[in-house]
Amino acid sequence: MAVSRLTDVNYTIGALQVAVGTSGFLLGCSTTQIYAYYKNYPYGPRATKIYVVVLWLSETAQQFAAMHAVYAMSVTSWGHPSALLHPPTSISVTFHLGILIPPLLEVRIVSPATSSRVPH
DSSP: OOOOTTTOTTTTHHHHHHHHHHHHHHHHHHHHHHHHHHHHOTTSOHHHHHHHHHHHHHHHHHHHHHHHHHHIIIIITTTOGGGGGSOOHHHHHHHHHHHHHHHHHHHHHHHHHTOTTSOO
């Protein structure tokens, strides 16, 4: 009997684990950049510093939600392929934070580009 792609963990949990691991690495890279920013610009604009912290906290919350989803699917539900049909709530949290974060970045990138202080 052939194994369907739904019950083959290489196509479900395996892909999720690779994605969460890669995301964790990238979160570490951005954490290092944020540390360097705060160290090199201690007297930078307060609004920018708050914006950076909010963005970092959002990214960190998304990473924790994704890690919870991986744990719930690969440890708690291990051996129950039908559990893949009902993923944990943290998958939804990860998805919604993933929708929220890119516009936050776009606002920060576009606002200096449209500012009148930037030479054309």
